[in-house]
Amino acid sequence: xxxxxxxxRSRAWARRQLFSLFSSLGTLMSHRVGTLMTxxxxxxxxxxxxxxxxTVKNLRALDLQQxxxxxxxxxxxxxxxGEQALALQQTINGEPGARAKTxxxxxxxxxxxxxxxxxxxxxxxxxxxxxxxxxVTPEPAEGEKLEDVVLRIESWLQQxxxxxxxxxxxxxxxxxxxxxxLGDALVSVLTVLFSLAAVVVVSNTIRMDVASRAxxxxxxxxxxxxxxxxxxxxxxxxxxxxLLGALLAxxxxxxxxxxxxxxxxxxxxxxxxxFAVLNLGAGGFLLVLLCGGLLxxxxxxxxxxxxxxxxxxxxxxxx
Numbered sequence: 582x583x584x585x586x587x588x589x590r591s592r593a594w595a596r597r598q599l600f601s602l603f604s605s606l607g608t609l610m611s612h613r614v615g616t617l618m619t620x621x622x623x624x625x626x627x628x629x630x631x632x633x634x635x636t637v638k639n640l641r642a643l644d645l646q647q648x649x650x651x652x653x654x655x656x657x658x659x660x661x662x663g664e665q666a667l668a669l670q671q672t673i674n675g676e677p678g679a680r681a682k683t684x685x686x687x688x689x690x691x692x693x694x695x696x697x698x699x700x701x702x703x704x705x706x707x708x709x710x711x712x713x714x715x716x717v718t719p720e721p722a723e724g725e726k727l728e729d730v731v732l733r734i735e736s737w738l739q740q741x742x743x744x745x746x747x748x749x750x751x752x753x754x755x756x757x758x759x760x761x762x763l764g765d766a767l768v769s770v771l772t773v774l775f776s777l778a779a780v781v782v783v784s785n786t787i788r789m790d791v792a793s794r795a796x797x798x799x800x801x802x803x804x805x806x807x808x809x810x811x812x813x814x815x816x817x818x819x820x821x822x823x824l825l826g827a828l829l830a831x832x833x834x835x836x837x838x839x840x841x842x843x844x845x846x847x848x849x850x851x852x853x854x855x856f857a858v859l860n861l862g863a864g865g866f867l868l869v870l871l872c873g874g875l876l877x878x879x880x881x882x883x884x885x886x887x888x889x890x891x892x893x894x895x896x897x898x899x900x
Contacts, residue, residue, distance in 0.1 A: 598813075605817035616822075619786050623826025626778050627873060628833045630771040631861070635834070637764040639859050640757075653731065655681075655715040655738055656746040666713035669743055673717060679734050684714040712745065776876055779826065783819050783880030791815060791888050798888070815885045816878055823877020827870045835860075 609616045657666055666683050673681040684692075689711040717738070719730040731749060738747045791798065798811055842858055861869065 601813050602817050602820075605814050606821050608814075609818060609821055615786075616825075619782060619822055620825045620829055622782055623779050623822060623873070623877075624829025624833055626775045626782070627827055627830035627869070630768060630775050631830055631834050631869060632837065633764065633771060634768045635838070635859065635861060637761060637768060640761055640764070653717040653719070653735060653738065654748040655717055655744055656748070657713045657715070657743050658745045659712050661713055661743050663713065665743055666715065669741065670715060673715070677720075678722065678730055679717050679719050681715045681717045684716060686711040686713060689714055776872075779823065779873075779876045780880040780883070783822050783877045784884040786822065787815050787819050787881045787884040788888075790818065791885060811889065812882070812885045816881045819877040819879075819881025819884075820874045821877065823873040823875065823880070824870060825873075826877070827873025830873070831861075831866060831869060 657669075663683075663685065666685075670681045670683050673679055686709045690709050717734060719727060719734055721727050721730045735747050735749055738744050838858065838860065
């Protein structure tokens, strides 16, 4: 085949595809109420997993300080001075399995002043009420569980006469990490379930469109039209359903995000946190649109192919 013939056929194919693409959109716009209801169902179904994904994404962006999960904060008694605190630090560092560093009352007050914002109020104290503090970091041996090491060190420290209180805060952080893993699993499960729901919705909608044009399809089949030619406008209709549903899902999601961003920002500012809420990003937006279009194509293909299989088998397709 000569190159001019290939180019001419390619142009004809492209023009036919563009005509089917936009004519199918025009067909959907001619049935605005039905199209709107279908798109709303698809948009709500797609918005739920998108919202959960972004929620987990924002939680993962928080600084959980995983490297400090096993740390123990050891508050010494108020009468314990610097020499005794340093001696206890050396005792801990001299044993395998843990390392300790001291925080003097002056350092503790400065850290509290920066974190709390009560600088002027703290100046009212005539004496520093904070005790010496040790921050103990467990160093588990190979094959040893962090929790076992933490419990052993905590039990040893609580028996020391210099120690007033041992605080261990790693359990709630571990629970939060477990919740994040659960969130990832829920995102995957909901994505699969709502993707199947979107395919079913589009497939059922296209099935009704095919049934309403059954006579036209049968005539096209009798005059020799191929399955691809018959399938083409319905596939593009399914694509538009999925794409419009994805656009609505993004609109709903960003509207909800805008609605909660202001009160969330005020809450975070009250706690001195400058965390910025993350969104999907340009890549995420394009991925949602692409997935919506592909889901619509899949639903339309399933519905039309079933109808064509009935025709090729010589049966009378049901309406």
